[in-house]
Amino acid sequence: MSGILGACVVLAGAGAAAAVVAAGVSDPPPCEACAGFTRGEALRDLPTMTSQGGVLDVAITPRTRTVDIGGRSVSSQTYATRFAGPTLVVDPGDDLNVLLRNRLPVGYLPGPQDLNAFLQPKGALTNLHVHGLHVSPESPQDNVFLSIRPGSNYQYRYELPSDHASGVFWYHPHRHEYTDMQTSAGQAGTIIVRGGLDGIPGIGDLRDRVMVFQNTLVRGSSTAASQARPPKHRLILINGQLQPRIDIRPGESQRWRLVNASTERFLTFLPVGGEYYLLARDGVTLERPQRLSSIFLAPGQRFEVLVRAGSVRGDFKVVQQYFAQRPTPFGIQPEVQVATVRVQGVAQAQQPVPSFLLRADDLRGDDVPIAVRRRVVFTQDPSKAQFFVNGVLFAHGRGHQPTPMFSPRVNTVEEWLLVNNSPEWHNFHIHINPYQVVARDGKPVTGQPEWADSIATPPGSRITIRQRFADFTGRFVFHCHVLVHEDHGMMAEVNVVP
Numbered sequence: 001m002s003g004i005l006g007a008c009v010v011l012a013g014a015g016a017a018a019a020v021v022a023a024g025v026s027d028p029p030p031c032e033a034c035a036g037f038t039r040g041e042a043l044r045d046l047p048t049m050t051s052q053g054g055v056l057d058v059a060i061t062p063r064t065r066t067v068d069i070g071g072r073s074v075s076s077q078t079y080a081t082r083f084a085g086p087t088l089v090v091d092p093g094d095d096l097n098v099l100l101r102n103r104l105p106v107g108y109l110p111g112p113q114d115l116n117a118f119l120q121p122k123g124a125l126t127n128l129h130v131h132g133l134h135v136s137p138e139s140p141q142d143n144v145f146l147s148i149r150p151g152s153n154y155q156y157r158y159e160l161p162s163d164h165a166s167g168v169f170w171y172h173p174h175r176h177e178y179t180d181m182q183t184s185a186g187q188a189g190t191i192i193v194r195g196g197l198d199g200i201p202g203i204g205d206l207r208d209r210v211m212v213f214q215n216t217l218v219r220g221s222s223t224a225a226s227q228a229r230p231p232k233h234r235l236i237l238i239n240g241q242l243q244p245r246i247d248i249r250p251g252e253s254q255r256w257r258l259v260n261a262s263t264e265r266f267l268t269f270l271p272v273g274g275e276y277y278l279l280a281r282d283g284v285t286l287e288r289p290q291r292l293s294s295i296f297l298a299p300g301q302r303f304e305v306l307v308r309a310g311s312v313r314g315d316f317k318v319v320q321q322y323f324a325q326r327p328t329p330f331g332i333q334p335e336v337q338v339a340t341v342r343v344q345g346v347a348q349a350q351q352p353v354p355s356f357l358l359r360a361d362d363l364r365g366d367d368v369p370i371a372v373r374r375r376v377v378f379t380q381d382p383s384k385a386q387f388f389v390n391g392v393l394f395a396h397g398r399g400h401q402p403t404p405m406f407s408p409r410v411n412t413v414e415e416w417l418l419v420n421n422s423p424e425w426h427n428f429h430i431h432i433n434p435y436q437v438v439a440r441d442g443k444p445v446t447g448q449p450e451w452a453d454s455i456a457t458p459p460g461s462r463i464t465i466r467q468r469f470a471d472f473t474g475r476f477v478f479h480c481h482v483l484v485h486e487d488h489g490m491m492a493e494v495n496v497v498p
């Protein structure tokens with residue numbers, strides 16, 4: 001890693017702005033994929049839809065639209081007129097009703113594990129997953145085994161428990177074999193469950209910004225599946241914008257909700273323009289804010305971050321760091337600027353960062369009974385684009401019915417060892433319940449509990465998690481959230497039984 005530390009450029013007309021060029025700072029290489037696009041516009045907030053009287057009714061229609069990507073009109077299969085979908089805001093105990101209207105083109109129907117599937121036009125079968133929400137996995141809630149055909153509708157009715165965690169979640173398609181295509185076309189949006197941090201002075205009153213990171217590939221006047229070309233050809237967008245500018249005043253604190261809705265990016269940034277404190281990970285609030293020396297978001301992850309700007313005015317580049325997803329040229333994600341933090345305007349007195357947030361559950365105690373211990377081993381055969389869980393390829397459709405790999409009992413705690421026996425980074429996401437990371441490579445995690453629902457599993461790693469299969473019986477899945485891996489088999493079913 002070559003240590004790009006957010007080069008600072010002095011603003012013309014920024015008054016007394018000091019020239020700050022830290023030693024060793026250099027610019028990232030020019031973004032080849034960005035040529036011909038407008039960059040650097042102020043970050044726009046996404047539209048929000050908020051529940052009224054305990055209910056939020058929305059209709060989501062994936063179809064071909066012309067959207068603006070960096071000043072260019074591009075044809076893609078999105079949920080809305082912006083590349084990212086609207087932000088849905090609900091409270092614990094609410095009913096979230098989503099009418100999904102599949103108006104995607106019929107397109108190409110790939111066969112199971114078809115190598116060419118991701119090179120073909122997008123469309124056809126879809127469904128919806130509410131990533132991270134603690135709701136029933138059965139219809140009409142978070143059942144990802146459904147296939148909603150082109151031209152047909154499906155009415156989801158999610159019932160959030162009254163004690164549902166507050167935080168950041170998201171929605172995206174989850175029909176096996178189509179997920180990567182549809183998500184890289186823009187089908188993703190944020191869900192915010194209110195409460196929790198909102199009531200804490202020094203956080204709830206801050207400027208609150210949702211930033212949805214997505215990746216896509218633009219070929220001519222339309223998007224293509226991001227896997228069709230190597231990472232350096234793909235764009236990293238925030239709220240559908242290319243390298244947007246995020247304004248903050250010297251000394252000001254803001255609350256940023258970072259959503260990694262990309263299909264495959266392990267986002268890795270250095271904090272620039274101030275101090276960054278982690279408040280929540282994957283919809284679970286930390287007990288105490290944690291100062292970040294770097295930001296690392298696996299695909300599917302969400303961070304809530306308190307950003308406290310420094311006193312130095314200027315433009316600070318947010319740079320996606322070099323990342324080797326796998327040891328081949330196709331796996332290299334080069335350094336690229338993804339945003340600018342502009343510190344400008346009237347200085348504010350810095351506010352203290354709260355010292356305590358919310359009490360977190362902790363499954364590390366000796367008094368926590370572990371019902372079952374299991375192993376989950378990720379392997380792959382890149383020559384066939386096949387990705388396995390415990391040696392098994394997930395298959396769904398065309399006569400293949402998934403069968404449960406594991407059948408935990410409801411409301412019990414299990415310990416799983418996640419083993420990555422492959423040369424490539426994967427990550428581990430499970431539906432319905434978050435989990436606690438209790439050890440990495442046999443070393444216990446100390447300090448405050450580390451909860452997540454989509455953590456990275458580096459090549460060769462062994463990560464121990466504990467999870468409670470709380471409240472809901474039924475069938476759902478766990479999988480790698482590098483979506484092309486999931487679509488090519490790296491997924492398995494669990495069936496929670498009474």
Ligand SMILES: [Cu+2]
Pocket residue numbers: 425426427480481482485486490
């Ligand atoms: Cu993977």
